């Protein structure tokens with residue numbers, strides 16, 4: 001093995017929802033390893049703001065407006081990227097939402113929206129980039145799964161169903177396209193401090209920690225929330241030649257939560 005196996009020079013990496021949070025952190029790491037960065041989001045103002053944020057880090061990111069659930073828009077998006085930047089070598093299916101509603105109070109429309117973005121979106125994106133990867137003779141797809149690909153909890157039925165499905169979509173893409181030297185793996189982040197989990201970490205009126213915040217810290221051997229930066233090394237590994245024989249694997253980056261019964265309440 002050579003350390004250059006972890007380099008991504010000359011590769012085009014597309015990170016969906018790469019304007020902030022986990023997607024932005026992963027994109028900056030892939031850029032650090034040499035990749036050209038493409039990202040998309042739904043809001044024009046976000047694209048502009050994020051291109052400037054990438055530029056502050058010395059990264060010439062290519063930002064496009066595209067909703068991952070809109071198949072026609074995605075086809076157009078990928079055609080534009082192939083023309084303006086190059087064929088996508090690395091796809092990170094990061095874009096995702098969560099709605100925290102008790103299941104019997106959740107509307108079917110809300111359930112469908114979460115599954116549409118968190119599961120149909122990655123399918124649509126992967127379907128759009130795989131033909132180019134086959135032509136090039138290689139490709140890397142990294143699906144951002146979740147602890148909820150393995151575990152359930154109150155109020156996240158749609159999200160858990162979608163992320164459980166995304167785990168199996170990852171394994172199926174690996175099975176169907178491994179013969180073309182395309183590796184499809186997942187990253188399963190633990191509880192990461194981003195806007196998506198901000199409501200779970202809000203200080204209480206009396207200034208005390210949110211009960212869920214304390215719960216997660218007690219459930220994590222590392223005794224802390226993860227940061228988007230904790231996901232950067234695993235993402236570079238799965239995007240690089242160093243992982244060419246890793247396929248259909250979900251790499252949990254969770255500080256050990258999945259391995260641990262949790263600290264006994266004092």
Ligand code: NAP
Pocket residue numbers: 016017018019020021022023040041042043046066067068069093094095096097117121144145146147188189190191192193194195196197
């Ligand atoms: P976040 O801060 O909410 O960011 C999500 C990103 O996805 C935003 O840029 C968002 O842009 C974009 N997005 C949402 N729907 C989209 C759509 N239909 N088309 C295109 N872009 C869309 O979330 P995060 O915490 O960084 O999480 C990123 C991924 O990691 C998600 O898949 C999430 O499920 C997963 N994850 C998060 C954690 C965690 O603890 N934070 C743990 C495990 C897994 P808009 O502003 O347009 O919505």
Ligand code: GCO
Pocket residue numbers: 098100145146147148153156159188189190191192196197200
């Ligand atoms: C929640 C959280 C989690 C995290 C993540 C954990 O409400 O339980 O949002 O779902 O986002 O998916 O891996």
